[in-house]
Amino acid sequence: MMETTPDTTAYLIAGYSVILGGLLLYVISLMVRWRALAREERVLAEIERSEKK
Amino acid sequence: MIDQKWPLGLKILTATAALLVFVAGCLVFLYAPREIVMGEVQRVFYFHVASAWVGMLSFVVAAVAGVMYLVRRTRTWDLVGVSSVEIGMVFGLIAIVSGSIWARPVWNTWWTWDPRLVTTTIMELVYAAYVLLRQGVEDPERRARFGAVYAIVGVLTVPITFLSIRFLRTIHPVVIGSGDAAAQGGFDMTPPMLQTFLFSLLAFSVMYFALLLHRVRLARRAEALEMRRADLAMA
Numbered sequence: 684m685m686e687t688t689p690d691t692t693a694y695l696i697a698g699y700s701v702i703l704g705g706l707l708l709y710v711i712s713l714m715v716r717w718r719a720l721a722r723e724e725r726v727l728a729e730i731e732r733s734e735k736k
Numbered sequence: 737m738i739d740q741k742w743p744l745g746l747k748i749l750t751a752t753a754a755l756l757v758f759v760a761g762c763l764v765f766l767y768a769p770r771e772i773v774m775g776e777v778q779r780v781f782y783f784h785v786a787s788a789w790v791g792m793l794s795f796v797v798a799a800v801a802g803v804m805y806l807v808r809r810t811r812t813w814d815l816v817g818v819s820s821v822e823i824g825m826v827f828g829l830i831a832i833v834s835g836s837i838w839a840r841p842v843w844n845t846w847w848t849w850d851p852r853l854v855t856t857t858i859m860e861l862v863y864a865a866y867v868l869l870r871q872g873v874e875d876p877e878r879r880a881r882f883g884a885v886y887a888i889v890g891v892l893t894v895p896i897t898f899l900s901i902r903f904l905r906t907i908h909p910v911v912i913g914s915g916d917a918a919a920q921g922g923f924d925m926t927p928p929m930l931q932t933f934l935f936s937l938l939a940f941s942v943m944y945f946a947l948l949l950h951r952v953r954l955a956r957r958a959e960a961l962e963m964r965r966a967d968l969a970m971a
Contacts, residue, residue, distance in 0.1 A: 688770070691777035691841045698780035698837040702787060705830040709823075713950055720957050721740070727964055734971065 746949050753946040756939035760786075760932070768932040771923050778923065780838045782932055785911060786940035788831035788856070792894045793944060794824025795863065799891035802884035812952070814880035815959065817887050818870065819951035821863050823944060828860045843907065843920055851900040852908035859893035866890060876959075 742750070764782045771778035801817035804810070835853070836846050847853065866886050873879035901908045909922030911933070925933065 688772050688775045689841065691775040694777040694837055694841050695779055698777065698834045699783065701833045701837060702780075702783045702830055705826065705833075709826045709947070713947075713954060717954055717957070720954070720961055723961055724964075727961070727968065730968060734968075 746946070746953075749942070749946045749949065753939070753943040756935075756942050760936045760939040763932040763935055768929050769926060771929075773923065774842055777838055777841050780834055782936040783940075784831055784834040784838060785933065786936040787827045787834065789937055790940045790944045791824045791828035791831055791859075792898065793941065794820045794827065794948075795859070795887070795891055795894050797948070798824065798887040802887035805880055805884040806888075811876075811880065811959070812956075814883060815952050815955040816948070817883055819948055819955055821866055821887065823947050823951060825860065825863050825867070827940075827944075828856065828863070832856055832860065848907070850908050851904040851906045852897070855893070855897040855900040859897050862890050862893050 760782070764779050768779065768782070770776060798817045798820040801813045801820060805813035805817065832853075839848070840846050866883070869886070870879055870883050873882050900906065901910050907920045909920070911925075
C-alpha cells in the first residue's frame with residue numbers, strides 16, 4: 684500500500700515564524716537599546732553643559 | 737566616544753549577512769526538495785540546525801574571549817564574551833522552540849526528555865544563570881573576571897550537548913555521522929539538501945559575526961556612558 688506524504692505545511696510556517704520572528708525581535712532589541720543609549724547621551728551632555736555654566 | 741555611523745567593514749559584513757540569509761531562505765524553499773516521509777516540515781531542519789550551530793559557536797567564542805580577557809585583561813574581551821553569550825542564548829532558544837515545532841508531527845509530541853533536548857536546555861539555563869549572576873556583580877573588574885571564568889567552565893556544556901546524540905540512546909536524528917538506531921525523523925540528504933544545509937550554516941555563521949560586532953558596539957557605548965555618568969556623579 685502506498686503511503687501519502689503528510690501535510691505538515693502549518694508546522695513549517697510555525698517553525699519559520701519562530702526562527703525569523705526571533706531574529707527580527709533580536710535585531711529590533713539591538714536598535715531600541717542603541718537609541719535609548721543615544722537619548723541618554725544627549726541628556727548627559729545637557730547636564731554637563733548646564734554644570735559648566 | 738563611539739562613532740554613531742557604522743564603519744565600512746561592518747556595513748559590508750551586515751549587507752553580506754543579510755544577502756546570505758536571504759539566499760539561504762530561497763534555497764530552503766525553492767531549491768531543496770520536499771522530503772517524502774515528513775513533508776514540508778522537514779525544511780525547518782535547515783535553519784533549526786543553523787540556529788543550534790550559532791548557539792554553540794557563540795558559547796565557544798565567549799569561552800575564548802574569557803581566556804583572552806584573563807590573559808590580556810582588556811575590557812573589549814569581556815564585552816565580546818557577554819555579547820556572544822547573549823546572541824548564543826537567542827539562537828539557542830530559537831533552536832529549542834523550532835525543534836519542538838518540528839517534533840510535533842514527526843515524533844507526535846512537542847517535548848520529550850531526550851538526551852539532546854535535555855542537554856540543550858541545561859546549556860541554555862547555564863548561560864541564563866551567567867547573565868543573571870553577572871548583573872549581580874557591581875565592580876566591573878570583578879564582573880569581567882567572573883564572566884570570563886564562568887564562560888570557560890560553562891563551555892563544557894557545548895561538547896556534552898553536541899555529543900549527547902552520538903553516545904547516548906536517543907530518538908534525535910544525527911545529521912553528520914551515524915546515530916542511534918532508535919532515532920526518529922532522520923533522512924538521507926540528497927545533494928541539493930546537503931548544499932542547502934551547508935549554505936545555511938555559512939549564512940548563519942556570517943550573520944553571527946555581524947550581530948556580534950553590532951552587540952559589542954552597543955556594549956562599548958553603554959560602558960562609555962556608564963563611565964561618563966560616574967564622572968558626572970563625582971564632579
